[in-house]
Amino acid sequence: MMPSILTKAAASTLALAVLATAAVAQDAAPETAEAVEYALAGDTAFVFNTLLFLIGGFLVMWMAAGFAMLEAGMVRSKNVSMQCLKNIGLYSIAGLMFWVVGYNLMYDGVDGGFLGSFTPKAIPAPDAEAAGDGYAAASDWFFQMVFCATTASIVSGTIAERTKMWPFFIFVAILTGIIYPITGSWQWGGGWLAEMGFSDFAGSTLVHSVGGWAALAGALIIGARTDKYSADGKVMPLPGSSMPLATLGTFILWLGWFGFNGGSQLAMGTIADASAVSKIFMNTNLAAAAGVVAAMILCQVVYKKVDLTIALNGALAGLVSITAGPLDPSVPLAILIGAVGGAIVVFAVPLLDKLKIDDVVGAIPVHLLAGIWGTMVVPLSTDGTSFVTQFIGVVSIGAFAFVASGIVWYVLKMATGLRVTKEEEMAGLDKLEVGVEAYPEFAGAGRI
Template structure:
């Protein structure tokens, strides 16, 4: 019998009763007999590869979301940044990042060495390693690019291309792997019992801190804030594109969280993965509904961009622990994330911190909330340890990012000049417009 479709509790009970009457064998307790080591090796490696492809698909989601939320004159530049940062992240994780995060971690840092695949044992018929080394590297690598994508949307429309890419080199090659070594690499936070299933803090808050420091140091876009403290909206170029990007991210998150089970070689692993998938989706749903309701209450109108960010905030919130909550708990966790975004976005504007796509509110604020929420559903986690991890990784990333941003600012410069910003980064840095028919020199027919 193939995998059954979704049933209500009543229908499932009725079906079980009928099967038990028709064939006594169905009434017997099912035992998971496990798989051979080679089969487990294949299944686990496939999980990493397929999950990694889904997470890579999130790069397309970030590109579409950001392209939709920046103005027309900066769309080509933001698209270039997204494909460039993904490529840089992969190269840096190969050159230094993976081993710094996972190889011979002594508590604080791993090995400063080049990564190389070692599947000699499996090639010799020994599958005790449980998965292919390259499949693991690929799955871990696509997470790095996610952290960098958070930064690109926040500082969009006024930062120079090459200083941004230099920052990506440092973030993906050093900063993210170091904090990753403390946690997923088995370092000091892991030994304390810090719990972050798929990276609400390790990926999202780290990217959020890097983005926040960048937004402060680069400064707001010209005309965004008035001298009297007023906020001047700068609508994005394409809300349908931003919506498509959000759906792509939602889909990719099943790889982000689902494959973080890290095994599919047993029935118990598949049950856990099923719970993770369900909770991930319903947390996003909770975030959307909460954002819609709250914007209606506060502004008397529903804000689409807040609904999109509500979905993402729900996803970020559940990422720290998607396995143990009930679906109801997941909806609540996601809904609180959606509420936090609606509150945080205008708060940042009051502080004159210009976050073009709302990434700091989504990834940093909701990431902190999701990490704090873990002990509510996971008895093995403690609030003290969770807060320690949040503060430690936040302080390190904020301080280190600030140093890198300032070095770039006082050497090569990080900001477009006023004329270049007014004309748009597409024209001044790329010489290529995303929508040339809408440009100054276009002809109308």
């Protein structure tokens, strides 16, 4: 049966190829051979570039599942449904807001300035597009949109287990529709940082640090979970519900990151582009691996045992660190960049606890601090960049994201309130906000 199907498929393919060749030859008769070859090359590049956006885009979309599973594993069982709901909600809100205002605010007519226009993005009909554009417009919109949603996913985990649902979603709408697109326009939209020579290939600062600054502002204004710190300042351990889920989420994020970084090459229609994407994959993978190994070794040396959550965040910190420049570093340098990212996690997580900043999943060390590190190290391997320009970019984007996010969080706190009551927090947000418990068999059984 199978050989027959394959034979028929091969025959059909051959027939289509013959017809297509004849059609091209007939249409191109008045043209030179060089013109026909150029037209075919343009069509091929258009297809491959578009395919890169689409594949990269759905891999980054898959990262939304990774964030959901990571957070579901890191929160307590009484809050798992809430985290799942927040993640599917924020992804959906981000998509709508990026169409309504975000895309054009980030890309339309920035021209060395500070923001684009506030009109919705008009996507041309497929038959109106030409190979000379390089890729399908809708594929570009989709690829950029999933980056926008990633920024909001970073915030969700930090402020978990004590934040009301609808105020959080309002914040997501403003972050993804206005704050993230404005900072993105400064570099990726051709704004003032791009003209200065600031470089952030796939978003160590523009995506991850922006999300990290927004998360930090939220953690400071919302405050820590009720039972996280004792009256004398002692840190109270609050173990997550499922380390297997957290591990699965990390591997999903690791896989999705190949779309995040590889897709940011923005083209795969030439041999050079295909080679570049391949090197980006290699450096991305090695940086993540180095982040894990560095985190495990340092954990063993400093704490005499290896914390799984630190190892997981070591992988993510390695990925964030290499994201600002995954193409240019040599393999040893990529490994070093990822390893330092993993080391940052080991020392930053306890530092946040000393400062009584309650970050449930460790997003601030992973996305904010490792994002800054990855951006600042770009000049070591990328020509045309400078540490001064990178520093200006990191500080300006950080200041805007932190202040703007802080204002939004504070207004929401005054207008609607941000956190649930102590009694509601102890009962769990699954009961309060969702009405569907992730683990109903635990109800009334002394859940933590």
